[in-house]
Amino acid sequence: MSTAPRSSLGRVLDDLGLTLLEVAHGTTDAARDIGGVVIHDPVDDPLFPQHAIVLGVGVADSEQLAALLRELAGRDVAAVVVRSPVDVTEEVREAAGDVVVLGLARGATWTQLAALLRSLLAEDDFGEISVETLGGLPSGDLFAVANAIAALLDAPVTIEDRSTRVLAFSGRQDEADPSRAETILGRQVPERYARVLTELGVFRDLYRDDRPVVVDPVTLGEGVTTQRVAIGVRAGDEVLGSIWAAMDGPLTAERTATLRDAAKLVALHLLRVRAGADVQRRLRAELVSTALEGGAGAREALARLGLAGQSVGVLAAAPTAAPDGSQRADQQLLADRERFTDALAAHLSAVQPGAAVALVGDTAFAILPAAGPDAEVRLVGVAENFLERVGARMPGVIAVGPPAEDIAGIAQSRAVALRVLRVLRDGPGSRAARMTEVQTASLLLELRDLVLARGDAPDGALARLIDYDRRNDGHLVDTLRAWLDHFGDVGAAAAATYVHHNTFRYRLRRVREVGGLDLSDAETRFAAMLQLRMLGG
Template sequence: MDETEPPRLGRIIDYLGSTLLRVVAGPAAAGRAVSSVTIYDPSDGVRVEPGGVLLGVGVADPGTVRSLLDELGRCSAAAVLLKEPAPLTDAIRQAADRLEVGVFEVSRAASWDQLVVLLRTVLTPPEPAGHGDEPAEGFGGDLFQLANAIGTLLDAPVTIEDRSARVLAFSSGQEDTDHGRVQTVLGRQVPARYQQLLTERGVFRELYRSTEPVFVPALDEAFKPRIAVAVRAGDEVLGFLWAVVPEPLPESRLRAFADASRIAALHLVRDRVGSPADRRLRAELCARLIGGNGDRAEAARRLGLHGAPVCVLAFEAEPADDEIEHAGTVRRVADSLAVHLAALHRFSAVTTLGDVVYGLLPVPAADSDRAALHVATDFLDRITARAALRAGVGRVAPDATAVIRSRADAEAVLRVLRHNGNGVKAATARSLRAELLTLRLADALDQDDLPGQTAVGRLLDHDARHRTDLTRTLAAYLEQLGDIPKAAAAVHVHPNTFRYRLRRLCEIGELDLTDRDARFEALLELRLHQFRSVDAGS
């Protein structure tokens, strides 16, 4: 179906199915265009657009139904929905056929509120990823078709659920299951009581651990047996397939069910990552958000991130001699990161600015930068790249509109990791506070800001002219807190040689190492020099 066309009545029938409603009178023309949903208000009369659906809340009298049909026929409405048992008479059936208005009977177990949400979700045309406050989840036609295909394969009613036990799609035939499944479909969520039972019985633990289907015996008298399998993208669990079955499946159907989970994984990853056009749009919105350009609140809203704590992850590769090869590495990192983050959170976003790849990751709490670091480290362990990669994790921003500070943190962490050269591949801003403070001082101070030549400055000049390494000796002494044996070992010389060099550097640099202020000044200037040298080299 063209996404610009209005949805058809057949789409509602297929998606909601006989679990929720069934046609009891009038035509059920699958091709009939449906425009809107209206709740009946006796005090306001019938105000329905052509092609609209009227929810007959509180309508239980045949005479009222007959009058409504006349009004709906004049409005060219598509259908009226009535609660079970629908008050039907021969006159109502004849009027529905003559006026071409369908009469649907709604399950007594379904609330009108649930029905309104479901209908409006079905009728809302799909938007590109990032549009709307809450992008509709799980109403892609492909997922429902897949659920029906799996249901046909197993001869069993099937649901496709995410990791939070929310229903993304379901097959037909749910009315023949049990109360728990019906409530699951109606509420688009597995009821809390059944989630607790499944957790206590270790079912979820087994699903996360196993790559094979798991048979779940009846939990109680009202719960029929199930077969379930995790939907995985690599080691990441994206969701689950559940089928109501009377007994364990034979081997051939178990294999088919396992194969179906791999097909479902492709759908879920594709839906999360989106089409190439969707990805470009999200990348542009992400760039606007972290770059502070334009309406950041609107960008956050369209990304689905408004009001949510988020963390910026920044990734960079060691530069390559071949610019084309380096550009290809950056592009592969961005594509891989988009898939990796999408498997973790559907509202994540990725963009590339210059040679740095940025990821926006929604996090559950303000102190979740450690969890974000785990995500970054896990990604670095998984990705195959010719160049070495680093990752910086910024502070958690309380709202997506405040991510600029988190981006600055993540970039600063990359600079520190570049400078340290100690093999650490990823770090959070919180874990590098001292280094980040030094970095900011280096950015704020000019080399010529301090009056007169400093001790470190004199040593640097001497090393440059005479090819000595006295500044390295001084750095080792200060970093080892004056412990001569440890400092000598750090620069691989004998302690006596180290003592001689120490006396020489004190003479040349005019440095008094018994003065604590002189030691502090020298250590600080050495750190500033190291940062400036690395930045100049990169």
């Protein structure tokens, strides 16, 4: 188990070494603090926190590595990561100085490494890391917990949530089989193994009581050679996740007792993580809400969000339906909105650094940098890309407000985004848009609100058509709407209403007779179209 400070190079190598990272050159100072993670970009000059780990994406040979190391000289960089195998030449050694060169294992992605590093470093936007402990381990530090359990069981361990997503893992994962390495790299149990475990009833048994479950590696198929022993993690009746150990041999009474004690400890840490996440979520929601309102505390809120002094845009987003199309209880609706918000936050953190995302009421808001003349168009593209990625699993709509240069502008951008969002929610059409694209529809919705607020009822010709349809089932309103929508094309309008064109012509004649409408008059047509829109047509 690692005893190095949480944000240290030693801690990184303890938890990610062998599985993801190897030391290619340099002497490791285990206690050296890590200030953050920087992705190297040859066409940009990012800000370097003190003692940063630099990810050398695209650095393909020793010459490029030496050039990168020379470029980083004087930046107080702790380590540079490049893709393995690393060709450490004399030129690389001279350029490195005291910078440690690490190799990223083949098969691992830079996205995975960046996510794991940020998880380990636990960079907290809202204060210092708590020194509170649970069971003698830092509160909420699941990686430390996994290492402790691994030491007690003498086997590599993963801690997973109910969706088989890997929350933390211990060292010594190289001692397990290829399937475990695949699970760690993907931070998720591969679907083919999860399906087999479900068919065998392993998850049912795991979550039914507090006894460990033994899984024969033969039943899982290719890539699994080590026996798995798992136990559910629960708080009362609620199942929080599970612990999985890769170890052969019988499930002795001692191992069973160790796993049961470990499950109780992991439950405490998972609850602490959840509580901490809830606190941060509430704090971020308060900051985002305050910034959007444009009141007295907006300037300070923007500063705490890291967005002060920038041109920013506002996104307003919401899921449109349950993924399975079913009706949701209030609690499930909230969970759906939170998942949608978290997914949007994760997406924006990758494509739009600096974005602040929070669920405020039933709407997910994002405040993000929006510089440049085409910023609004670019933000629409970002929103469309996110919705394409989540697809039918998490359908939603996203409205884009105009860029804002000051506090008042942010409040105005929020108001515009909400107007656009209402249009997107109101009916089929674009899933992401800005006001320019939906302005007419927005004005019609506002006019409809005015009509409803005043209690105005349809009158004149439209009222006569509605009354005739109610008494005779004449479909005259639908006929008029179809004719107007298709610019007087009888054939297209008849097809849209699923009637023969002669029947449609008869009904259109009745529209003129019953309603007293002169459809050759432009003003009459416009008034009829507007009134029909007010009906919600």
